[in-house]
Each structure stands twice: as structure tokens, then as C-alpha cells.
Amino acid sequence: MAGYNKVNIIAQATPLIILGTFLIYPVIRVTVLGLLSETGMPFAESIAYNWSYIEFTILQAVLSTILALIIGLPGAILLARLKFSGKNLVRALIIIPFVLPPIVVVVGFLQMFGQYGIVDSALMWILQSSDSVLNLATDIPGIILAHTFYNAPLVILLVSASMERINPEIEEAADLLGADAKQRFRRITLPHIMPSLIASAILTFLFCFMSFPIVLAFGHGSYRTIEVQIWNAFRWADYGQASSLVIVQILFTLTLALTYVRLGRNEGERSSPTSSIKTTTLRSYKSSEIFLIILYFILMLFLVAGPIASIIRAAFFDPISKMYTLDGFLYLFNTDAGGGFRPLVNSLFYSGLATLLSVGLGIPLAYAHRSKTQILPSLASMMVLLPLGVSSITIAYGLMTAIAVPTGLNINPWPIIVLAQTIIGLPFTTRSIEISLRSIDSHLIDQSDSLGASSLQRLFFVELPLLAPGILVGAVFAFAMAIGEMSATLFIALPQNFTLAVAIYDNLGVRKFVEAGASALILVIVCVMAFLAMDKVSEGSVGGAL
Amino acid sequence: MATVELRGLVRVFADGTRVGPIDLRIEDGELVTLLGPSGSGKTTTLRMIAGFIEVDQGSILFDSEEVVRVPTRERNIGMVFQSVALFPNMTVYQNIAFGPDMAEWTHERTVARVEELADLLDIRPLLMRRINEISGGEAQRVALARALAKQPELLLLDEPLSALDPQLRERLQTEIRRIQKKLGITTIYVTHSQDEAFAISDRVAIIQDGRVVQVGTPEEIYDCPANEFVARFLGSGNVLEGVVKEGQQGKTVINISGVEIPNRANMKLGDRLKLSIKPEDITISTENTSNSARGEVISIIPQVGSFKITIDFEGIQIIALTYDESLVTKLRENDERAVYFSFISDSVVILNN
Numbered sequence: 001m002a003g004y005n006k007v008n009i010i011a012q013a014t015p016l017i018i019l020g021t022f023l024i025y026p027v028i029r030v031t032v033l034g035l036l037s038e039t040g041m042p043f044a045e046s047i048a049y050n051w052s053y054i055e056f057t058i059l060q061a062v063l064s065t066i067l068a069l070i071i072g073l074p075g076a077i078l079l080a081r082l083k084f085s086g087k088n089l090v091r092a093l094i095i096i097p098f099v100l101p102p103i104v105v106v107v108g109f110l111q112m113f114g115q116y117g118i119v120d121s122a123l124m125w126i127l128q129s130s131d132s133v134l135n136l137a138t139d140i141p142g143i144i145l146a147h148t149f150y151n152a153p154l155v156i157l158l159v160s161a162s163m164e165r166i167n168p169e170i171e172e173a174a175d176l177l178g179a180d181a182k183q184r185f186r187r188i189t190l191p192h193i194m195p196s197l198i199a200s201a202i203l204t205f206l207f208c209f210m211s212f213p214i215v216l217a218f219g220h221g222s223y224r225t226i227e228v229q230i231w232n233a234f235r236w237a238d239y240g241q242a243s244s245l246v247i248v249q250i251l252f253t254l255t256l257a258l259t260y261v262r263l264g265r266n267e268g269e270r271s272s273p274t275s276s277i278k279t280t281t282l283r284s285y286k287s288s289e290i291f292l293i294i295l296y297f298i299l300m301l302f303l304v305a306g307p308i309a310s311i312i313r314a315a316f317f318d319p320i321s322k323m324y325t326l327d328g329f330l331y332l333f334n335t336d337a338g339g340g341f342r343p344l345v346n347s348l349f350y351s352g353l354a355t356l357l358s359v360g361l362g363i364p365l366a367y368a369h370r371s372k373t374q375i376l377p378s379l380a381s382m383m384v385l386l387p388l389g390v391s392s393i394t395i396a397y398g399l400m401t402a403i404a405v406p407t408g409l410n411i412n413p414w415p416i417i418v419l420a421q422t423i424i425g426l427p428f429t430t431r432s433i434e435i436s437l438r439s440i441d442s443h444l445i446d447q448s449d450s451l452g453a454s455s456l457q458r459l460f461f462v463e464l465p466l467l468a469p470g471i472l473v474g475a476v477f478a479f480a481m482a483i484g485e486m487s488a489t490l491f492i493a494l495p496q497n498f499t500l501a502v503a504i505y506d507n508l509g510v511r512k513f514v515e516a517g518a519s520a521l522i523l524v525i526v527c528v529m530a531f532l533a534m535d536k537v538s539e540g541s542v543g544g545a546l
Numbered sequence: 547m548a549t550v551e552l553r554g555l556v557r558v559f560a561d562g563t564r565v566g567p568i569d570l571r572i573e574d575g576e577l578v579t580l581l582g583p584s585g586s587g588k589t590t591t592l593r594m595i596a597g598f599i600e601v602d603q604g605s606i607l608f609d610s611e612e613v614v615r616v617p618t619r620e621r622n623i624g625m626v627f628q629s630v631a632l633f634p635n636m637t638v639y640q641n642i643a644f645g646p647d648m649a650e651w652t653h654e655r656t657v658a659r660v661e662e663l664a665d666l667l668d669i670r671p672l673l674m675r676r677i678n679e680i681s682g683g684e685a686q687r688v689a690l691a692r693a694l695a696k697q698p699e700l701l702l703l704d705e706p707l708s709a710l711d712p713q714l715r716e717r718l719q720t721e722i723r724r725i726q727k728k729l730g731i732t733t734i735y736v737t738h739s740q741d742e743a744f745a746i747s748d749r750v751a752i753i754q755d756g757r758v759v760q761v762g763t764p765e766e767i768y769d770c771p772a773n774e775f776v777a778r779f780l781g782s783g784n785v786l787e788g789v790v791k792e793g794q795q796g797k798t799v800i801n802i803s804g805v806e807i808p809n810r811a812n813m814k815l816g817d818r819l820k821l822s823i824k825p826e827d828i829t830i831s832t833e834n835t836s837n838s839a840r841g842e843v844i845s846i847i848p849q850v851g852s853f854k855i856t857i858d859f860e861g862i863q864i865i866a867l868t869y870d871e872s873l874v875t876k877l878r879e880n881d882e883r884a885v886y887f888s889f890i891s892d893s894v895v896i897l898n899n
Binding site: 167169170172173174175176177178179180183187188191192 | 596598618619620621623624625627628629631632633634635644645648649692693695696
């Protein structure tokens, strides 16, 4: 094909070279550092010293995954089976937790489930107690609940999508052959949704395994994951220990990420009929079942909608003085050293740049995926998937030691922050561009070819306009990811580089709750707006980008 | 085995579409096909019999017993679905054994039954394969075996062959018919293909707009379509319009395009009516005879053993079949393309409106 000439290959290889320099090289360097470095603990000693943290990392991830599956599965079944108006709205709203930055969720959880939070206050009033009764937003319950908040919706989306692809005639066949509802679920439905259950379990485990802001905020230093320990070791300048932990973490995450990808490939190969699953209205259920469904709905309201809504209260209500105040918003316009204006500007500036970079890299990467050359597609998908299996802290650590220190950028590391945010958001940006690229009718392209368009004309007048919605969705994703990113940014940033997300963590640490609340509210608004734009552009198919 | 009787069966959908009332009786061991265009309600009728769709009015009787309130899994029905709907997570053996397993047959009995059916359907080498490892035609046989495994009293087939290529379809038609006859199982077959219906059925029920418009053997329906819809749907006849006119000796005649036949239907003078004439009953000639009409040849297409001649008569297309090669040669040589056609009155079917 004429389009795949040298220029094309160079254009598609450029992002690979950039990622090679800023992702692969740094990560390899820090892992090698772990085995060979003279500074700090050697590998074996590091593992022994951190054994309890490694155990805790696995334990909390397993518990969070189990809870997310237990809470998500009924929701998935209901979303697939129950016929109700507003189903598409519910499906769209369920995506919101994904776009909320973890540190914002921490603020919401503190307000909803924390000491003197909404639940606690209600219990205090009921029990007529003047002391705090229940604080769920701390330690292990806080960590696991917050992880569930994120991942139960993920389970619901992935599993219900798989369930909706069941050919209804298969269930009818089982019915005719004498299987009752329980037997049908166990022998037909469950095997059908098993790949999606495993996929969502792996994703959940990965997320919790690499979770940083939530563990940092609720663990109070006494509960630490590998991710938190890498950060600590780096701050103590113990590079041997930090790198050893990176190796352990990467072994886990890359294995799981590869399993997930392989699973996804098998899932994709299975052809599914166009018919859609049988749905029933609430009325056709027994009253005991209706009771359980309503109970489940209330639970989800508490767990998922509660923390999000509480962020609004957190922006105005100071739990220390027990008063409503606008101080949080005044803080955002405070241009002094400790004020919120600088982080706000930083956030917008860094995220804006990261968005431009993501799109600039994402378009050629998406094209490289379907390149006819031998090596480009697999290299491209590897580069895109790598950030999913390499934690934010590892990326930040790699960038700092391999790029920032040798170049002297560690004095004012803002370009490193932009790079980190770009790399972390890139899989999502590329994916959404790739999806819309795949949906372009190849006949249209052929048509322009037969009409005599050059490959550049074809790119600018035919393909890019067709791709525009996908690029826009990708850009919005990149922006939302970048502005909410806290882990890598906190790792890299000096105080003058703080973003809003980092400032929230900073403020929570010094118990400036309304300042954190107001900043969180701003991030929520930005993310929800981004999400709405995304939903509008992609007409409700945002879930595909996951 | 069982007789099946549908009495005034009605289903009204949320969008106002109405199927029924349907009345139909299927005798023990008989294969009846529900034939009609898509959307006519044939699949809905089948799904009501299976219990997948609620019945709004009327009753379904298996051996004179009402089953409308009996849950699907207790109706003892076997069914082959349009999408085949084999369980993808199981082997061929597990698929066929699913029914017996649910009915808690002993292992020995299940194995014996599966092997018996596998031999009957010639799928024995496939038993241990997974569903994604068998071809479309094989999948249909497996689906049929699965439907028959529990020895159901009634077999339902919902366009089971529509996804297959024509050759395979024809082979499986014969096979289904052979097995159905051998087992003597009462069967309801749904299709929109006339060829399939006529090839396989004892009797055919033509469904139009949610109602049975004609029931009969393939021959009866082909020879005497009940109305214009059936005639046109089967494509078996030319549908022409006739007018009742004054004839000789004070008798009235039906004038069809200039050809006159006796007024068998006792219609009044000036009445208009529709008639159906099969292509093989139309006589064509290059000479003008007394009781014939003049048309123009549009096309002559050779077919197996005959020629299909399309004639334009005052804007209406008439199809005639002829076996006469010399006539065809003459028609081809005739530049004016003029042709005269006639038919005997016995071959004309008067259609009810």
C-alpha cells in the first residue's frame, strides 16, 4: 500500500522512541539499580525488611478485590437483567468514580464515613453521644472501602456488559431442557461471565496493588503498601531498597497485566450474536427479591453516591470548628506562598501540556497499532500497556533518577511532572483514538484513495475529521487523568510545583479540611464536566475506553 | 407423543402489534410448518407454545391438557433455535446430555441415549469436541440431538436452517424429515421459505398478519391458494383480475384479460374478482385462437426441463411455463414479440378477498 512509506513509519516510530527514552529506559535503569547499586540496602535485605509491607499489599488487594466482586456482581446482574427507565443514565453515572482522582475520593470518604462525618454524626445523634462513634475512613476499613468504591462499579460495568451479550436463546434452551433459575445461572450464565469476572478481578487487584493516595491517606504511615514504601525509601535516599521494591512490584503487576491482556484477546475472538439478553421489569420479581434489590440500591447510594455528594459538604463544612465557611474557596484565590492559587494554575498548566502531548503521541501510536510492518504494532501495544503494569510511583522514580538528575531538571522538575502525567494517561488516550480509528469504514479510505487523494490529503481531509470524536475523548481522558494525578506528581514535585491534587493531600496532613474540600470540589467539577463532554462526544460508549 | 391444539391464541405486544387469534390442530406424529413472511407472527406463535412468551388469550392443549400455566421446563418440549444456541462452554456430549442431566437420569441411561442419538444423526465422532470446533451443519445436528435427548412429546424448530448454505440446507431438510418420521414425533416447524415448507411438511399453515389464513397439504395449498396473499406469497400463480360480463345464451362469464371462462362463482354482473392461474396452466401460441389474449414477450429463461416465459399484458406481468422447444424457437424469431395466451377454465382458482 502506498500509504505505508518511510515517512509513515518514521511518524509512527517517533512516539515509540519517545516512550523508549522516558518510560522504558528509566524503568530498566531503576530496576538494574536495585540489583547493582551500592547505595542503600541490597535486594535480599530489602525484601526481608519490607516483608510485612509486601504481605499487607497483597492482603489489602485481595480483600478489596473480594469485596468489590461481592458488591459488584449483584449490581452487574441487575443492570443487565432489570428493565427500568433511566438505565442508560445509571450506566453513564457508574463511570463517574473512575474519573474521580483518588485523593478527591479520600476527601469524600472522610466527610461521609470519617470522624464527625455524615454517618458518624447521624449515629452520634441517634445514640445521643458527644464522642465520635464510628470512623470507617481510616486504617484498613478505610483503605478497603475506598478501593471498593472504585472497583465495584468497574465490576458492574464489565460483568454486565458481558452478561448482556448472552444469547437469550441459550438460556431459553436451558429452560426448555429443564434447568431452573439456579441451575441456569450456575451452568450457563456463570461460565459465560467468568472471563469478565476474572478480568475485573485482575484489574481490581492491579489497581489496589498499586494504590498510593488512598493507602497514604488512610494508612497514616502504619499501613504501607509497596508503592508507599518505594516513595519512603526514595525520600531516605535508599535507592537500593526502592529499586528492590520496584522489581517485586513489577513482577507482580506485569504478570497480571499480561494475563489480563491475553484474557481480553480471547474474549474478543468469541463471536456473539446480535440479539440482546432478556430483561424483566421489577414487577415480575417476588416481593422479597424487590426488598433485596431496594436494599442493594440504598447500599450503593451510601457507598458510591454518598462520598461524591459529601465532597460538596466538605468544601463548606469545617469539622474542627463545626461551622460552615467559605474559607476553602478564599484559599483557592490566595496567591501567597501557602495559598491555593499557585497549585490551581500549576494543575491547569501541567494538565494542559500533558493533554497536548498525549494526543500528539496517541494518534501515531493508534496508527502504529495497525501498521503493516512486522514490529510496530506489537511494540506500540507494549508501550501503551506498560504504564498499566508499571505503577505511577515507579514511573516517577525512574524519571527522577534517569532523566531529571542527569539533566539537572530536579531543581525545577515541572517538565518531569508533565512527562509523568502524559505517560500515565497515554494508554487511555491511545485506546479511545484506536477505537474510533477501528470504526472508520475502510471503504471510505479506499474511496478517497480512488479519488486520487495523496496520503497527507487523506490524513487531513478524511481520516482526522472522522477521528475527531475519538481524539476529543482521548484528550478529555488525558486531561482528567493528568489533573487528578497525585502519586507521581507528589513524588516529583517541589513545593513550587504542587498541583491541586497534591495540595489536597498536603492540606489534609495539616488538618486544613475545608481547603482540601474546596480544592477537591474543583477537581470533581472539572472531572465530571470532562466526563460529560466525553459522554456527549462518544454518545454513551465511554465504557469502551476502559 | 402428543396432539397439539391451539385455540384462539392471542398475544398483544406493548407496541400494539397483535398476533392471533390462532386456531390450529396438529395431529400426533404430524409435521406442520408455520409458513409466512417475517413479522407475520409465526415465531411468536412458536414461542407461546414453548412458554417463552405469555399468552394473553386462548389456550394451548397438549393431548387435551391445558399447558398455558405450565412453566416452560415442565412442558417436555424439545426445540431447535434459529441461532442454534448450543452451550458454548460445554462439549457436544455435554450439550446433548444436558436435558437428561436436568431430569436426573442415571448415567448409564444418559450415555445410552446420547449414543443412540449420535448414531441416528451421524455425529458420533464429534461427541468430545467443543462447540467452537464443529461446523454450522454439524451444530444443527447437535442441536437436534440435544432437543430430542429427553424424549420430548413435541419438537419445535424455529427456522433452524436459515443460516446455512442452500446445498447443506437441502440435505438437512431431508435428514430432519427422516428422523422426524422415524421417531414419529409431533413437530412444528417455522420457516419463511416456501421450498423448505413444501419439502418437509405433512401440512402447511400459512400465517399472514398474525393469523392462519390457510392450512393444508403442500399440494392443496399449491393448487388452491385461498387468497391473493397466499397466491402471491407462494409465487405459484399469476394473480389476474376478472370482470363478470354478459356472455352468450344469457349466461354470465368471467372475462380475464379477454379470455372468458364460465361464471362458476355465481357473481353478479359487473363484479370484479381476483383469480390465480399457475404458470404451467397457461397455454401460449404464436397464432391467435378464439379464446385468447395478446401480450408481448419480455423474457425467455431456460430452466431445468422447461422455459419460463414472462409476458407483458397491459402492464401486468404473466408467467408461463412451456416444454415446447419449437415454440420457443418461433417466439425467439418473432421480432414483434407478440404472443397469444389462453387457459382452460378448470385451472383458474377464484381467490377470496
